[in-house]
Amino acid sequence: MKDQKAIASPSGVPREPRSGLQTKEKILLAAIEEFCEHGYAGTSTTRIMSAAGCNIRMLYHYFDSKDGVYLAALTRVYQDVRSCEASTNFWSLPPREGIIALTQFTFDYMLKNPSFPRMIINENLNKGRASVNIAEAIRSASKPLISRLDDLIAQGHASGEFRNRPDALQLYLTILGLSFIHITNKFTLTTTFGIDVASEAFLMKRRSYVTQAVLGSLYIDIP
Structure with missing residues (x-):
């Protein structure tokens, strides 16, 4: 199922739907655990997404790359x-x-x-x-x-x-x-x-x- 489109806030600035924010947070927390355990070089984006229970495309949607999710972590x-x-x-x-x-x-x-x-x-x-x-x-x-x-x-x-x-x-x-x-x-x-x-x-x-x-x-x- 595709993430819902961002909803406009009262100020007119698009904001992420709750489901999208929850998905992003799950990926980030899983990534922190993975980087702590294996370091940057040993980290697997596949393991991050498995722990988060998400499709790999979600990592690239929210963080662009392994570098992006590492920087966020x-x-x-x-x-x-x-x-x-x-x-x-x-x-x-x-x-x-x-x-x-x-x-x-x-x-x-x-x-x-x-x-x-x-x-x-x-x-x-x-x-x-x-x-x-x-x-x-x-x-x-x-x-x-x-x-x-x-x-x-x-x-x-x-x-x-x-x-x-x-x-x-x-x-x-x-x-x-x-x-x-x-x-x-x-x-x-x-x-x-x-x-x-x-x-x-x-x-x-x-x-x-x-x-x-x-x-x-x-x-x-x-x-």
């Missing part, structure tokens, strides 16, 4: 994390509480949404070739995060609560890195140290340590 994982960050209230908290909330949000998000770190790893293995096509959108979405974090740091430093005033980007990269490694290196870390880094006990301890480490960089003199 990469854009989606970036949009999701930025959207979730924007919907939180940690920017309105007192500085210390705000930094804790951001840190723990990032830790929890990476754990609950492994498609983000997996897609980012794959894109780096691909030398960031697709990211350049959405670079402006990524930067625009990320700029408010760093600006708001800088405001929290500045407030805490001005009040005397924070001894240090680290660069906001550097602090965020620290938060991101500490929230990331036990996910991206899960299997090798488990083998190396003989501990299940995916266990609830380990993750609770790790979350607490990451929070303490981030706060420590604000309170302890660093040469």
